Amino acid sequence: MAGRRRAVSGAGRIVALGALLVGLSGCGGDAAPPDSRTDAVQRVLDRRAAAVLEKDAAAYRATGGADPYLLLDMAAVPLDSWTYKLTRLDGSGSRVSASAELRYRVDGYDEAPVVAERTLTLKREDGRWRVVDDEPAEKSGQQLWEQGKVTAVKGAHSLVLGVGQQRSVLASYAELSDDAVPAVTDAWGTGWARKVVVLVPKSLEGMGGLLGSPASAYQGIAAVTTGEAGGSGSAPADRVIINPEAYGVLGAFGKQVVLTHETAHVATRAVTSPATPLWLSEGYADWTGYRGTGRTAGQAAPELQRAVQEGTPPATLPEDADFGFSGDSSKLAQAYESGWLACRMIAERWGEARLNAFFRAVGEHKQRTGAVDSALQNVLGIDEKEFVARWRTYVRDQLAD
Template identity: 35%
Template sequence: MAGLSLALVAGVLAFWLRQDDDAGTPRVLDSPSARQDLAAAALADLQTAVGARDRARLHPDAGELAETAVDNAEKLRVAGFTVRYVDEDAALTATLPDGQWAAAVDTTWRFAGYDPREAHAEVTFVFAREGDHAVLVDVGGGGRRTPLWLATALNVSRTPQALVMAAGDQPVNRFARQARVAVRAVGEVLPPWRQKLVMVVPESDEQLDGVLAADPGEYAEIAAVTTTVDGSLSPSAPVHVFVNPEVFSGLRRNGAQVVTTHELVHVATGAATASNTPLWLLEGFADYVALRDATLPLSVTAGQVLAQVRRDGAPRHLPAGNEFDTHTTHLGASYEAAWLACRLLAQTGSEQDLLRLYDEVSDGAPVGAALQQVYGFGEKELVQRWRRELERLAR
């Protein structure tokens, strides 16, 4: 009986350790815990290599994507990079080719000299088994945000005030020139700001959706968006400008510059986390700074809202939050209306009065009270003056 028991044990061990005819590798490596061990080792190598900005720290067969991430890290001066395996994403794994699996990975990083603190996001990493180690084959998907620098090769431009990264054939030098002009223009209006400009330019709008974990087409009508890297409203989260290349490439030079400067205003004023500021003031102020020195005619800068006024009369209220939704049919007119309200305030008092109003409201003061304190009239009076201005300009 003892010999039979030993034979049974030996048979069980042989079953689990024998070569799998289909995969050609030990069946034990197919278990989730074994995959986690392999992925954790690959992530540890990646963390070390990125931290040292040295490809030689990677496994000799780490794969092209891991090497690309290290190269990008050197160009971008990535610091504070950590990766921790959280769990396998079974639903996403089921859609992948045999031998690959997806996992949620807790990730932190920052761009030294530009981000005041680390970004923190759960990112999807896709691995494949190669013999006794795991290879990183993809980053992104699963409804999680995708750091562009981990997902594809980048061209990078840096100045003391702006970092620009562009994927594929996107013209990084063009964006860098616009960034320099924007920094100068914003500096003429605003006091020195803490957060520097970081522009992220994906290769396509589909890639932008992945970077922001957005629904397909959510930003189809938007040239650029300023938001926290992790999507939170935490004031400590790094804030970057994310460009929609499909829309941006269709803009003329002046239009592209206005967009870049507008977005830098949001960065400089912390607008990505200023949840209490009404959008007409938030967006109108950014456009006021962006258009401050522009010589474009009103037919370009306010053509849509003035056409609405000629057709339907002046709106009875300042544009509200839902009128800035990316899917609204009159998005351009809402931005123009907000800009004209802020321009009117600067003309009624001064540019410094407008800046003071913006600061008061950003710090939590109600709009009506802040208007009364700075201008001596409330929101109702502002709407009346704004409507009269729209009617005058529409004649």
């Protein structure tokens, strides 16, 4: 993340969590018993899901008038599954509000479903329930096709989905993603899907809509990665979301670094947990992005170099809060650069295999307290105090000139 980018869990990461299933409820006053009404609404949602999956516009319209052009807008998206699970039913009489969990997978790319919370309004006429409104639940993000017609470009290792974007632009992003996947695999290993789905909305506002947050929160951020930290086989699928305004002005090198960075988050998400500090998760992603590029420390860490040359180098590794976008781009850049140099130091002095082992060891802890210190001692043979001291010396040595 950052004045440059941003990625997965905790402060500064975006986490798409599956909704907590709540008991089904229904109020009296309807002609049908509550249980019968719940079953009837679920059947409507089942028919609606089947119509989406089969791309049957007539069957979709038969379930209700909400979003009549949805199937046209998402026609290019290769779906493998699409289901609704009713989690709550409120209201009485002929009009009810339903909360549902939408789960879907993109064919060939998602090993686990995307999970999205939806709020639907249904109306009962002539003994039939019909959907009259279907939108993201509060604080939930939109789906890309809710912003317009989707264009899809498939790469060797990637699928790029865009709205309001030229196909040639999306094709160039697919090429960059196809380069990012093997680069990340070379650094991290083969124990991940080795595929990436990239979403490109029309604007910064569209990015905010996908993330369910104000667009201002992502001003100047080139890309983010969504997904559940510490995920298992049932974890929501990852998505790399591009800010077309910030990403579009980057040069070819910057675009590649950003996409490789975000792809590293996709690869490491399953072993990234609440115990993982952002200096490590973001630093590792940056280390992967710059790995093999030949960039010197001064070229990749200009803000931190300025601080060193001015005699104000950081005394400690950055806290998670330092990765929040607060308008101080210099402080934010220093946080990323500090994490990158910490990971770079480990890779240089202990080897890349030890860096990967350290990352995994930190994530295996069930809580943040003591996670880094324990992993350092078990994997690198030093404690956290000594590690920070070595990092401070390394920063000065690398950036003094």
